[in-house]
Structure formats: structure tokens, C-alpha cells
Amino acid sequence: MTTLITLAPGADPGPAARALKALGLWVTPLSDGPQRGFSVDPPSPPVALDLIRGVPGVAAVLQSGPIHPKVDGQAGRAVPFGPRPAGPALGAAPLLIAGPCSVESLATAHAAAATAAAHGATLLRGGAYKPRSSPYSFQGHGAPALGWLREAADAHGLGVVTEVLSEDGVAPVAHAADVLQIGSRNMQNFALLKAAGRAGKPVLLKRAMAATVEEWLLAGEYLLDAGAAGVVFCERGVKGFDASTRNLLDLGAVALLAHSLGQPVIVDPSHATGRRDLIVPLAAAALAAGAVGVMVEFHPDPGGALSDGPQALDDAGLAAVAAAVRACAGDAP
Ligand code: PEP
Ligand code: MN
Numbered sequence: 001m002t003t004l005i006t007l008a009p010g011a012d013p014g015p016a017a018r019a020l021k022a023l024g025l026w027v028t029p030l031s032d033g034p035q036r037g038f039s040v041d042p043p044s045p046p047v048a049l050d051l052i053r054g055v056p057g058v059a060a061v062l063q064s065g066p067i068h069p070k071v072d073g074q075a076g077r078a079v080p081f082g083p084r085p086a087g088p089a090l091g092a093a094p095l096l097i098a099g100p101c102s103v104e105s106l107a108t109a110h111a112a113a114a115t116a117a118a119h120g121a122t123l124l125r126g127g128a129y130k131p132r133s134s135p136y137s138f139q140g141h142g143a144p145a146l147g148w149l150r151e152a153a154d155a156h157g158l159g160v161v162t163e164v165l166s167e168d169g170v171a172p173v174a175h176a177a178d179v180l181q182i183g184s185r186n187m188q189n190f191a192l193l194k195a196a197g198r199a200g201k202p203v204l205l206k207r208a209m210a211a212t213v214e215e216w217l218l219a220g221e222y223l224l225d226a227g228a229a230g231v232v233f234c235e236r237g238v239k240g241f242d243a244s245t246r247n248l249l250d251l252g253a254v255a256l257l258a259h260s261l262g263q264p265v266i267v268d269p270s271h272a273t274g275r276r277d278l279i280v281p282l283a284a285a286a287l288a289a290g291a292v293g294v295m296v297e298f299h300p301d302p303g304g305a306l307s308d309g310p311q312a313l314d315d316a317g318l319a320a321v322a323a324a325v326r327a328c329a330g331d332a333p
Contacts, residue, residue: 001063001064001065001066001067002039002063002064003039003040003061003062003063004030004037004038004039004040004061004062004063005020005027005037005038005039005040005052005058005060005061005062006036006037006058006059006060006061006062007036007037007057007058007059008057008058008059011036011056011057011058011059012057013029013036013037013038013057015056015057016038016055016056016057016058017029017038019055019056020038020052020055020058023047023051023052023055024044024045024047025040025044025045025047025052026040026041026043026044027039027040027041027044028041037059043260049061049063067214067218067221068217068218068220068221069221070220070221070224070225071217071220071221071224071231071263072261073224074224074230074231074263074264075261075262075263076262077262078264079202079229079230079231079232079264080202080229080230081095081122081123081178081179081202081204081230081232081264082122082123082159082160082161082178082179082202083122083123083157083158083159083178084122086230086232086264086266086292086293087264087292092329093120093325093326093329094287094291094292094293094294094325094328094329095122095123095266095292095293095294096116096119096120096121096122096293096294096296096321096322096325097121097122097123097124097125097161097266097293097294097295097296098112098115098116098119098121098124098125098295098296098297098298098318098321099112099113099116099121099124099125099126099149099297099298100112100125100126100297100298100299100305100312101126101127101130101270101297101299101305101306101307101308101311101312102126102127102128102130102138102140102141102145102305102306102307102308103126103127103128103140103141103145103146103148103149103162104141104145104305104306105148106148106151106152108299108300109124109126109145109148109149109151109152110151110152110155110156111300112124112126112152112298112299112300113152113153113155113156113158114156115298115300115315115318116156116158116298116318117156117157117158119318119319119321119322120322120325120326121158121322122158122159123158123159123160123161123178123179124149124152124153124156124158124159124160124161125160125161125162125181125295125297126145126149126162127140127145127162127163127307128140128141128142128143128144128145128146128149128162128163128173128176129142129163129164129165129166129169129173130163130165130307131163131165131183131185131186132307137307138306138307143172146162146172146173146175146176146177147176149162149176149177150176150177159178159179160176160177160178160179161177161178161179161180161181161204161295162176162177162180162181163180163181163182163183164180164181164182164192164196165183165186166192167191167192167195170192170195170196170198170199171199174199174201177201178201178202179201179202179203179204179232180196180199180201180202180203180204181203181204181206181234182196182203182204182205182206182219182223183206184206184207184208184209184236184271185208185209187205187206187207187208187211187215187216187219188208188211188215188219190222193219193222193223193226194222194226195226196223196226196228197222197223197224197225197226197227197228198226198227199227199228200227200228200229201228201229202228202229202230202231202232203223203228203230203231203232204232204234204266204295205219205220205223205231205232205233205234206234206236206268207233207234207235207236207238207250207253209236209237209238209239209247210238210239211238213253213256213257216233216253217233217261217263220233220263230264232264232265232266232292233257233263233264233265233266234265234266234267234268234295235249235250235251235253235254235257235265235266235267235268235272235286235291236267236268236271236272237249237250237268237271237272237273238250245272245273245274245275245278246271246272246273246274246275246311247271247272247273247274248272249267249269249272249273249282249285249286251267251285251286251289254267254286254289254290254291255289255290257290258289258290258291258292259290264292265290265291265292266291266292266293266294266295267282267283267286267287267289267291267293267294267295268294268295268296269282269283269286269294269296270295270296270297270308270311270312270313271297271308271311273311274308274310274311275310275311276302276310276311276312276313276317279296279311279313279317279321280317280320280321280324283296283321283324283325284324284327284328287324287325287328288328293325294321294325296313296318296321297311297312297313298312298313298314298315298317298318299312299313299314300314300315301314302314
């Protein structure tokens, strides 16, 4: 929402600016022209319009409508998210989502579900359809893997979150999953967002690797507008300049969504760093920044993983993440 404050002809902008700042507003003067006044900068807290109008010299307060009303509407609320809702101020332990990068077989799905459940995860993750940079890389086992994931999750009392890669895939993925995942590469695939939203399920919406926060929120608006039961935002790192880590984890955006906007946000430190040695500290940092949970990749034999082996935790690594998550219980905003 954009807010502009205009001044009456002849009004002195100096005292008006001081009075507006005293109300807590961050204001920037509009460039000099016939209509003098201020724009209200985004970090400003909400202030009652009557208080602004009461400032000597203020002629009018102009506000554009919200640009993502449905996302705004879920602010501060618990959002459906499979077995346990996601939301700020629930006072519950943070959510843990865990599983392999890709679902490799029924047996490994069962093993992963058993380990994830033992460590307190609520959702089992794993890709049946993998978005790979190279067409020659493993693309996922497809439809059979959806069945393996569902069967394994059911056997261990877990929900399923898995990526939907195409419009054609929405129906089978929605049939198998409690939560649809929109991957980073598809955050602005608007046809897919509409189709995924129409499934009426909750969606885990990954941030594209070069998307602004506003673009991310607008992608969430597409999903909610199409009928998604709720949107949980997932920060998974943006493109950085330094190859030391796979991506650059934007914890500022996490804090902004959680604390300023009241949105449920999950952090994926696995894709954010590409390094298993950084996942525990960044999971803890994510929760301290206001994330309602973390999503991590693990594999019984990381060296043998068909995708993303370097970032896969082994079972002991997952135990360490789970301990960090438990230690942060109650820290969510
Ligand atoms: C994933 O979580 O399986 C994945 C492919 O992640 P991203 O879309 O963040 O790259
Ligand atoms: Mn992966």
C-alpha cells in the first residue's frame, strides 16, 4: 500500500514533518511542485488516519489499495499445513520438514519417514518430479515416487509435501500430498500458480532465487486468489556473488515476513547453503529470525544420493537439526 500525505497551500513542511515523525512515521518529502507533501516509507508502523489528518498543515491522506489483500488477510493467522498448522504466535514448537532431495525408492522413503518421524518432523519431503539445471541429470521417478512417499508417510503418521512442476502434475501431486510445493524456479510461473491454487490445498511457496519480497508475496496472492487453503513462504537463499555457499540465505527477508508482515515463513538451509556443515547454525538462526519452521534434506547414504548429495545430512545430522529446533521452541513471534 502506498500512502501520500499532502499539505495545504502555504503550509510549512518543517513542523508538519516533525509532527508526522513524532507519530512514528518515516516520511520523505515529495519533490517540490504545486502539491507539497510527503510519502510514507514502508518501515513505518500503522498510524490511524485521523491522527495524520490532525497534524497542522496536512490537507489530505491518499492511500492506494493493498496490492496483495489475500496474503495480507492471512497475516497473524495459523495457516493449514498438513498435520500441524503453520503460523505466528502459536507458541508451539517450530515445524520440522525433513526428507531426501528426491524420492529414490519405496524402501528409502520408508527409512526416511521412520527417521523423520523419530525426530519430530510433521511433514515428509521429497521430490518425485525434480527441476534440474541439466536435462541429463536425474529428473525424479515421477508418479511411482508419489505413491512411495504417501505410503511411507502414512506408515509413520507424517504428512507429505512435494513439488509440483507442471500444470499437468497438479492433480496427481494434490492427490498424494497434503501440501503442494512450488519450487524456486517456478515461483513466477503464473499458469502453474493458478492451477496449483485451484487444488485448494496449502502451498509451500519457495522464493525464486532473484525475486524481490514483493514479487514473492504477489506469487502468494496468485495462489490464494485461485483457492489455495493457505500459503507458507519458504526462503531458500537467493543468488549471491560468493561461491562459498550455494546461495545467500536472506534472513532479513525472513524477519520482515515474520515480524513486520505476520506471514508464516519456513527456511530451507539445505538449498540455501548447499553444505551440510552449515545447516544446524542456519536452522537456529532462521528460527531466531522468526521462521515458524525449517525444511532440511537428509539421506541414509548422502554419498550415494541421486541429487543434492553434498547438502544432505545423514541421520545424525538430522538429529542435530531436530535438537536445534527443539531448543528454539517458543521463540517464534
Ligand atoms: C527442493 O526443495 O526440492 C528444491 C528443488 O528446491 P528449490 O526449488 O528451492 O531449488
Ligand atoms: Mn534438493
